[in-house]
Amino acid sequence: MNRLMKPGARERETLLNSGLLSALGVESVTGMMEIAVIGNLPARQMLFREGEPADTLHCVLSGYVRVYKLDPDGREADVELYGPGDLIGASVVLDGGRYAATAQAAEPSLIARFDLKRVRELASRRPDLAVVLATALSAQLSKAFASLADDRLHTAPQRVARYLLTYCPQDGKAASFRLPYQKSLLAGKLGLAPEALSRAFSLLRNHGVNVRGRLVHIGDPEALRRV
Incomplete structure (x- = not known):
């Protein structure tokens, strides 16, 4: 990712309208904005790879990010396509382990990054943020089940x-x-x-x-x- 910087007025507006921040109270929004940094991700550049330590929460501000799994033979299976306002992989907030898939820019994208340790610290003090993160995880799980059913049916x-x-x-x-x-x-x-x-x-x-x-x-x- 190119040089990271603090969000400008346009990026702040996109973040405020995202599923992550739109449901938060003023204090939680302020706290998340304080730890947010943004960077450009050129097309086909990796955001993170499967198995790497999960230390960052990502939110797409513009463009699309493709998340996929690799099998031992190198074949790819798409998991999800994330667009503007989407939170990528909310599960890392809870499990704190390693990224479960690989994320790659499908086109030039602008990404907001939040240090995961600081997000957890803030969520421990701000119940509204904890609820929003849990809701995002639940929504992504429900979407995964729906996608699996769609494939089968x-x-x-x-x-x-x-x-x-x-x-x-x-x-x-x-x-x-x-x-x-x-x-x-x-x-x-x-x-x-x-x-x-x-x-x-x-x-x-x-x-x-x-x-x-x-x-x-x-x-x-x-x-x-x-x-």
């Missing part, structure tokens, strides 16, 4: 359809939008190989989905819901 086209529908209005009208990140990242997020994602997009053409690069047009969201 739905085919690749169904997973892609469910993701695309999150961008569609509830009134059932046609929708056009741009994917927030490259298709390779979307594939990992959905637990698919890139070629499986391409095949799913091809199959979904029959359900009114037209994809050009990162631009997506859905002509009939109701048809997509029936996939």
